[in-house]
Amino acid sequence: MGKRGDQSLRAIRGSVFLIRFDFGDRPRRKYCVLMEDVVEGMRDVVLVFSTSDTSYHYKFTTVLIPPGTIPGIDEPSLIECHNCWKVSMAQFSRAEYLGQLPDEFQELLDEALTHVRGIDDALWLRMCG
Amino acid sequence: MSDFAPSALERLIFRIQTGMDRELGGIELAKIVYLVDVEYCQFFGETFTGEEYIRAPRGPLARGFAVAVARLSGHELIVFKEPGRTQWGKNCHRPGPSPRFSPDLDPTAESIVTRVLRQVGPLSPVQVEQVAYGTEPMQAILAAEKADGPKTGQLLDMKLVTRSAAYLRWRANQDAVAEADPEYEEFIRVERMEVEPLLASLG
Numbered sequence: 001m002g003k004r005g006d007q008s009l010r011a012i013r014g015s016v017f018l019i020r021f022d023f024g025d026r027p028r029r030k031y032c033v034l035m036e037d038v039v040e041g042m043r044d045v046v047l048v049f050s051t052s053d054t055s056y057h058y059k060f061t062t063v064l065i066p067p068g069t070i071p072g073i074d075e076p077s078l079i080e081c082h083n084c085w086k087v088s089m090a091q092f093s094r095a096e097y098l099g100q101l102p103d104e105f106q107e108l109l110d111e112a113l114t115h116v117r118g119i120d121d122a123l124w125l126r127m128c129g
Numbered sequence: 130m131s132d133f134a135p136s137a138l139e140r141l142i143f144r145i146q147t148g149m150d151r152e153l154g155g156i157e158l159a160k161i162v163y164l165v166d167v168e169y170c171q172f173f174g175e176t177f178t179g180e181e182y183i184r185a186p187r188g189p190l191a192r193g194f195a196v197a198v199a200r201l202s203g204h205e206l207i208v209f210k211e212p213g214r215t216q217w218g219k220n221c222h223r224p225g226p227s228p229r230f231s232p233d234l235d236p237t238a239e240s241i242v243t244r245v246l247r248q249v250g251p252l253s254p255v256q257v258e259q260v261a262y263g264t265e266p267m268q269a270i271l272a273a274e275k276a277d278g279p280k281t282g283q284l285l286d287m288k289l290v291t292r293s294a295a296y297l298r299w300r301a302n303q304d305a306v307a308e309a310d311p312e313y314e315e316f317i318r319v320e321r322m323e324v325e326p327l328l329a330s331l332g
Contacts, residue, residue: 122236
């Protein structure tokens with residue numbers, strides 16, 4: 001399992017993270033992909049979150065990650081490119097690094113990004129490779 | 130508040146200098162300005178600064194660069210001399226003591242500048258020069274010089290910068306009429322609604 005904090009400060013685009021959310025008696029886990037290289041001085045980073053609901057795996061804006069592709073992710077996971085968020089560095093420091101998205105999946109992600117609607121140029125530019 | 134009205138070039142110069150963790154030589158700073166404009170051209174087909182670039186003896190140079198640096202000097206920039214290759218030394222820059230405006234750019238320009246600084250930040254001045262010389266407008270000038278001799282002072286053709294195919298496709302997809310899929314749109318909305326409070330819980 002990944003570690004928190006230090007490695008997120010030198011993570012690169014395509015790194016996959018687990019974020020644990022402590023909701024008292026309802027702890028939650030979400031996987032996400034870092035969409036830009038992290039460099040010193042950044043205030044926030046852009047993450048795209050995945051879901052275990054793979055119903056829409058055929059959509060242009062999604063990328064299906066089969067189990068075992070990333071260490072620690074044992075179920076199919078669907079990256080939905082519309083589910084992108086700017087996350088502060090303080091929040092991001094809570095993320096646990098799991099591994100790197102293989103190149104072929106990053107290419108699928110790049111392709112999926114060209115179909116995303118409803119986001120502005122600035123956010124898209126941050127996410128594109 | 131100062132009534133100083135900086136140009137886009139002046140804003141960019143200040144942003145670049147504040148974004149680098151080292152002092153920049155004048156020629157290196159000029160090249161990074163150029164690289165931001167080249168990057169901007171890739172996406173938007175025009176420069177951020179609106180500047181024209183000439184083939185200067187040491188590489189690409191925005192026509193307004195020297196004036197812009199002079200206007201920023203003492204406020205947003207400190208310009209000082211270091212020993213250089215010539216008897217006049219080398220102009221160096223670091224952030225100045227009394228900025229009259231914020232280095233923050235609009236979010237789109239900020240995305241472009243961040244991309245470029247991420248690329249050139251770890252490079253030496255010589256490597257930055259190599260990147261600048263590798264761009265299409267400079268390559269065209271270098272090819273012309275090989276054939277006809279020096280082209281110092283000639284305008285660089287920024288239209289030679291290759292547009293980002295991915296960006297153009299994305300823009301085209303924005304404009305295309307998409308078949309409505311309410312169920313899928315609801316799926317996206319629910320997924321996003323789930324993440325928002327989770328992120329808020331991180332503080």
